[in-house]
Amino acid sequence: MRGAKSATWIAGAIAIALSATACGGSSGGSGAQAGFVRANWGDPQNPLEPANTNEVLGGKVLDQIFMNLKEYDPKTGEAKNAAAESIETTDAQNFTIKIKKGLKFSNGEALTAKSFVDAWNYAALATNKQKNSYFFSDIEGYDKTSPEDGKPTAQTLSGLKVVDDTTFTVKLSKKFGTWPVRLGYKAFAPLPKLFFDKHEEYLKKPVGNGPYAVESYERGKLMKLVPNEHYAGQHKPKNKGVLLQVFTDSNAAYAALQAGNLDVDDDIPAEQIKNAKNDLKGNYFTQPAGIYQAVTFPFYKPEWNKPGMEKVRKGISMAIDRKSITEKIYNGTRTPMVDLTAPVLGEANGYDKNMCGDVCTYNPTEAKKLIQEGGGIPGGKLTISYNADKDSHKQWADAACNSINQVLGDDKACVGNPVGTFGDFRNQITKGEMNGPFRAGWQMDYPHIENFLTPLYATGASSNDGKWSNKEFDKLMDDAAAETDIKKATEIYKQAEKLVIQDAVNIPLFYQNGTVGWSEKVSDVALNPFSVPVFSDIQVKS
Amino acid sequence: MGRYVIRRLLQMVPVFIGTTFLIFVMVYAIGDPIAAMFGDRTPDPATAAAIRESLHLNDPLWSQYLQYMAGIFQGDFGTSFNGTPVVELMGNAFPNTIQLTLVAFAIELVVGLTLGVIAGLRRGRLVDTGVLIFTLLVISIPTFVTGYVLQYFIGVKLGWAAPAVSIDVTLDQLLLPGIVLAGVSLAYVSRLTRTSIAENLRSDYIRTATAKGLPRRRVVTVHLMRNSLIPVVTFLGTDIGGLMAGAVVTERIFNIQGVGYQLYQGILRQNSPTVVGFVTILVVVFLAANLLVDLLYAVLDPRIRYA
Numbered sequence: 001m002r003g004a005k006s007a008t009w010i011a012g013a014i015a016i017a018l019s020a021t022a023c024g025g026s027s028g029g030s031g032a033q034a035g036f037v038r039a040n041w042g043d044p045q046n047p048l049e050p051a052n053t054n055e056v057l058g059g060k061v062l063d064q065i066f067m068n069l070k071e072y073d074p075k076t077g078e079a080k081n082a083a084a085e086s087i088e089t090t091d092a093q094n095f096t097i098k099i100k101k102g103l104k105f106s107n108g109e110a111l112t113a114k115s116f117v118d119a120w121n122y123a124a125l126a127t128n129k130q131k132n133s134y135f136f137s138d139i140e141g142y143d144k145t146s147p148e149d150g151k152p153t154a155q156t157l158s159g160l161k162v163v164d165d166t167t168f169t170v171k172l173s174k175k176f177g178t179w180p181v182r183l184g185y186k187a188f189a190p191l192p193k194l195f196f197d198k199h200e201e202y203l204k205k206p207v208g209n210g211p212y213a214v215e216s217y218e219r220g221k222l223m224k225l226v227p228n229e230h231y232a233g234q235h236k237p238k239n240k241g242v243l244l245q246v247f248t249d250s251n252a253a254y255a256a257l258q259a260g261n262l263d264v265d266d267d268i269p270a271e272q273i274k275n276a277k278n279d280l281k282g283n284y285f286t287q288p289a290g291i292y293q294a295v296t297f298p299f300y301k302p303e304w305n306k307p308g309m310e311k312v313r314k315g316i317s318m319a320i321d322r323k324s325i326t327e328k329i330y331n332g333t334r335t336p337m338v339d340l341t342a343p344v345l346g347e348a349n350g351y352d353k354n355m356c357g358d359v360c361t362y363n364p365t366e367a368k369k370l371i372q373e374g375g376g377i378p379g380g381k382l383t384i385s386y387n388a389d390k391d392s393h394k395q396w397a398d399a400a401c402n403s404i405n406q407v408l409g410d411d412k413a414c415v416g417n418p419v420g421t422f423g424d425f426r427n428q429i430t431k432g433e434m435n436g437p438f439r440a441g442w443q444m445d446y447p448h449i450e451n452f453l454t455p456l457y458a459t460g461a462s463s464n465d466g467k468w469s470n471k472e473f474d475k476l477m478d479d480a481a482a483e484t485d486i487k488k489a490t491e492i493y494k495q496a497e498k499l500v501i502q503d504a505v506n507i508p509l510f511y512q513n514g515t516v517g518w519s520e521k522v523s524d525v526a527l528n529p530f531s532v533p534v535f536s537d538i539q540v541k542s
Numbered sequence: 543m544g545r546y547v548i549r550r551l552l553q554m555v556p557v558f559i560g561t562t563f564l565i566f567v568m569v570y571a572i573g574d575p576i577a578a579m580f581g582d583r584t585p586d587p588a589t590a591a592a593i594r595e596s597l598h599l600n601d602p603l604w605s606q607y608l609q610y611m612a613g614i615f616q617g618d619f620g621t622s623f624n625g626t627p628v629v630e631l632m633g634n635a636f637p638n639t640i641q642l643t644l645v646a647f648a649i650e651l652v653v654g655l656t657l658g659v660i661a662g663l664r665r666g667r668l669v670d671t672g673v674l675i676f677t678l679l680v681i682s683i684p685t686f687v688t689g690y691v692l693q694y695f696i697g698v699k700l701g702w703a704a705p706a707v708s709i710d711v712t713l714d715q716l717l718l719p720g721i722v723l724a725g726v727s728l729a730y731v732s733r734l735t736r737t738s739i740a741e742n743l744r745s746d747y748i749r750t751a752t753a754k755g756l757p758r759r760r761v762v763t764v765h766l767m768r769n770s771l772i773p774v775v776t777f778l779g780t781d782i783g784g785l786m787a788g789a790v791v792t793e794r795i796f797n798i799q800g801v802g803y804q805l806y807q808g809i810l811r812q813n814s815p816t817v818v819g820f821v822t823i824l825v826v827v828f829l830a831a832n833l834l835v836d837l838l839y840a841v842l843d844p845r846i847r848y849a
Binding site (some may be wrong): 038044046047054107129130133134146147148218219220221245246247251252255259261361364389390421422423424426427428430440443450455465 | 574575576577578579581582583584585586587588589591593595596625626634636690693695698701704705706709725771793794796797798803807810811833
């Protein structure tokens with residue numbers, strides 16, 4: 001009988017546990033509030049600090065809750081003054097920035113020149129561990145706040161000075177005429193006192209100066225944005241607010257969208273793209289984004305850098321049938337590259353559809369000839385390395401190899417080389433351990449050609465993964481930087497871009513598209529140059 | 543019984559230390575997590591150095607492990623890379639996963655046992671063959687296939703259930719994911735039960751019970767079931783841990799922010815504190831479930847005694 005008695009106890013315990021969870025589960029329904037836009041979101045990878053957010057999920061929130069000195073036009077990508085009244089310079093090195101009068105944060109605190117200067121100083125100080133700190137490396141004094149070795153010797157940037165409540169000056173360490181264009185990037189956002197005084201409180205409920213204010217934030221689950229009553233900019237929200245809901249998977253979000261439990265989904269799973277237009281009854285569109293995939297070469301390996309290899313590199317580029325790959329694998333959600341920037345920039349910011357020309361055009365006979373003239377592929381075998389853990393790079397890497405193999409008439413000439421994790425892949429790159437070509441994608445920080453060149457090809461730049469170096473290119477970049485007129489500067493940047501293409505530093509593959517689908521409850525959905533939905537314009541049908 | 547439990551609890555200590563150390567080493571052996579944090583960019587040396595220092599990455603591995611374990615015993619599981627304490631993540635994730643596990647477990651228990659008992663009692667008949675074919679089907683279809691198919695037809699097309707569980711998880715929404723999660727285990731439970739029942743049906747004590755004139759109901763529920771359940775309970779016990787850890791696929795498909803999802807995301811983002819923390823708790827769950835199973839043996843079979 002002893003056994004039977006303990007059995008009752010165990011059964012009792014299970015019953016209690018079940019009923020306890022049942023009680024816990026029944027509280028509260030899903031937050032379907034009238035007038036709100038329910039949008040797909042994912043858990044940000046970093047704390048929601050502007051200078052610490054370098055990926056799209058955090059960026060999506062910061063775009064809504066911060067207004068920078070500049071902002072990018074959703075249609076043309078042009079950098080326009082937002083919080084700034086004027087940004088002036090006479091020598092491309094010293095800038096005087098005036099901000100608009102009477103600006104406020106969403107908690108009512110006055111926004112002054114100091115709000116910017118304090119925020120930028122915080123970002124530049126190494127001990128604050130802000131991942132976007134290098135954006136401030138052009139400002140004088142960065143070598144003291146974030147020295148390459150040892151502890152910081154200064155707490156603030158010597159190049160930043162507050163003049164009065166609405167004016168501050170910036171001194172750069174060298175000339176950089178198009179520097180103000182980057183001020184729309186969220187790392188340059190102003191920060192309220194709360195951020196510095198009660199940091200934990202700020203992280204639980206970030207306070208900014210954008211079109212929306214955070215009303216509540218359940219980390220990892222849901223963020224409720226409501227219109228910011230203190231917002232003084234051009235993009236006053238046309239809805240009652242936005243509910244950013246965290247989904248575990250893009251397929252789950254897509255299912256919720258189809259079932260009417262989600263309004264805006266900007267992460268349509270690749271395998272659903274074919275059906276999206278039908279599934280969503282036309283409430284779907286796709287447009288090229290400021291993201292591309294390319295392949296670059298290890299210039300630190302002599303066999304890839306010796307004279308004649310530029311012909312081989314060019315030949316490899318011409319051996320890839322971009323058009324077939326984008327159509328067959330990606331259903332037209334990627335577009336073959338024709339330059340090294342992105343179409344979202346528009347011609348005013350440096351996009352040029354004739355830039356790449358022959359080098360990006362599939363031409364099997366010419367490709368084979370060039371590769372042979374250049375001395376053939378080093379070692380007779382080509383491997384394209386990529387990280388296998390996300391974004392299914394395997395598909396295009398294998399397809400590109402296939403295309404190359406067909407051109408060379410050798411089905412073992414090129415193979416894909418998957419690297420397990422993104423971290424490992426990046427480690428191999430930064431340590432200079434790549435032996436053959438490898439994936440080199442780029443996602444723009446701000447829509448200007450300069451952002452597509454400096455970080456990627458300048459000698460020693462942070463994303464110059466192939467460690468390519470060219471004096472003529474560096475000289476042109478300096479010339480462009482010394483120019484105060486943005487138009488003229490853009491033209492010089494384009495000359496520099498031409499050099500990169502002539503030397504076939506990388507193989508441009510395709511621009512990635514942003515996609516968005518929406519429910520029948522909302523209208524006026526558009527994507528900005530960063531492929532983030534323009535939430536403030538979305539209207540909710542009652 | 544008490545001494546036995548204490549002995550088992552003490553045995554858990556080395557197992558716990560061994561497994562957590564292995565996990566710790568494995569997660570940290572994946573590679574330097576710093577490079578991945580900066581996207582397609584070489585980390586700024588000063589910033590990278592500061593992050594490395596704050597995560598104790600410069601210390602030798604054994605020292606990192608000791609610091610980590612010291613933290614755990616003070617209830618501090620570290621902070622995930624986005625600044626959320628791992629304890630907070632656990633507080634959000636475990637209730638969801640436990641609810642899902644209980645739903646799946648209940649389905650598995652009720653449906654699996656019923657099918658198994660019926661098939662076992664009617665061995666060789668049409669019902670038995672039917673159950674065998676059904677379980678074969680369930681076992682051979684991978685979870686993600688059943689998951690997506692049911693999500694599409696029942697959730698999206700027919701609209702009978704929400705295809706994606708909402709932020710505030712409710713039990714009724716967990717029914718569909720529960721069925722998917724329970725599927726494979728359910729098949730095993732019914733097969734185990736069937737074999738065990740069919741075997742014991744021919745044993746002496748059943749014949750005796752029937753011979754002394756007990757009603758068939760009583761023979762089956764008290765004598766037959768109780769003795770046939772030992773292999774099933776063994777399976778069910780380990781399966782609780784398996785369900786909690788193995789919900790990775792199901793949780794992602796149905797948007798349940800539970801343990802599986804956190805683990806998946808932790809691994810994808812090389813978020814070592816999250817991964818080690820969650821796996822550590824899962825180790826404890828496995829150990830506890832195993833102990834519970836061993837204790838249940840004594841309940842089911844009076845011949846088993848622990849001293």
